[in-house]
Amino acid sequence: MVGFDFDSPPADSAEVNLSAACERQLLPLVCGIVEAAVAAGWSREDVLLAMVELSWDLYEKRRGDL
Numbered sequence: 001m002v003g004f005d006f007d008s009p010p011a012d013s014a015e016v017n018l019s020a021a022c023e024r025q026l027l028p029l030v031c032g033i034v035e036a037a038v039a040a041g042w043s044r045e046d047v048l049l050a051m052v053e054l055s056w057d058l059y060e061k062r063r064g065d066l
Contacts, residue, residue, distance in 0.1 A: 004029070 006025050009018060030051065037047040 038044050
């Protein structure tokens with residue numbers, strides 16, 4: 001399994017866009033995955049779409065836990 005080193009979420013979420021803070025930390029990981037897939041011959045668009053679909057599925061499954 002790949003290890004990740006996330007910063008703690010911002011303490012004052014009223015002043016910081018939590019989505020933007022998360023995106024800032026995820027962007028290098030997503031770019032690395034896409035670059036590796038493209039280097040292996042995969043379509044950039046297919047990989048990005050698969051990541052969106054996977055993320056949405058994970059979101060939907062988690063919503064049912066609430």
